[in-house]
Amino acid sequence: MKIVKLLILVLLIAVVIIQFIPNDKPEVVLTNENDLIYNNQLPENIRVMLKESCYDCHSNETIYPWYSYVAPISWLVVRDIKLGRDEPNFSHWESQSKIDKAKNLDKIIDEVTDENMPMPIYTIMHAKAKLSDDERQLLAEWAESYAESLFE
Numbered sequence: 001m002k003i004v005k006l007l008i009l010v011l012l013i014a015v016v017i018i019q020f021i022p023n024d025k026p027e028v029v030l031t032n033e034n035d036l037i038y039n040n041q042l043p044e045n046i047r048v049m050l051k052e053s054c055y056d057c058h059s060n061e062t063i064y065p066w067y068s069y070v071a072p073i074s075w076l077v078v079r080d081i082k083l084g085r086d087e088p089n090f091s092h093w094e095s096q097s098k099i100d101k102a103k104n105l106d107k108i109i110d111e112v113t114d115e116n117m118p119m120p121i122y123t124i125m126h127a128k129a130k131l132s133d134d135e136r137q138l139l140a141e142w143a144e145s146y147a148e149s150l151f152e
């Protein structure tokens with residue numbers, strides 16, 4: 001028993017210590033003039049899906065949940081947001097060429113239909129972000145028709 005108590009104590013101390021390791025959270029920017037939603041009249045259901053299921057990681061408008069302040073989970077959250085904001089970043093959408101938009105839309109179709117996105121680990125804590133099969137199909141159809149409309 002003694003050894004178990006000692007191990008728990010060591011673990012607790014370790015958890016406290018790692019809270020002091022710097023972990024820079026990507027900044028939140030709410031006004032993004034090149035934002036996808038801001039610049040385009042998206043169907044309401046698509047707008048809501050993108051906002052609720054993708055924007056925390058793929059835009060500058062991240063809403064940080066409480067656990068994003070607690071190491072070591074915060075390290076994973078920050079990693080996903082940095083990678084997610086890298087591409088596609090919906091806050092920078094309009095600054096891309098048509099070709100890049102089309103490429104990103106194509107990737108969105110793949111990621112959504114293959115059920116890779118939104119990341120399954122994210123939907124455990126964000127039930128609203130879960131997409132049904134119908135919603136996945138709607139999102140993919142929207143991305144497809146948007147991509148086509150770019151070259152009309």
Ligand code: HEC
Pocket residue numbers: 049050053054055056057058079080081083084087088104107108111112117118119122
């Ligand atoms: C919890 C954070 C998170 C959420 C939420 C999320 N993504 Fe991602 N996404 C990532 C990360 C991290 C990557 C890069 C690593 C990877 O490919 O797994 C990525 C990559 C992508 C890529 C690029 C894939 C490639 O092959 O380059 C696309 C497209 C994408 N996500 C679309 C979406 C869409 C659409 C949604 C919403 C339906 C979404 N993501 C929700 C974190 C997220």
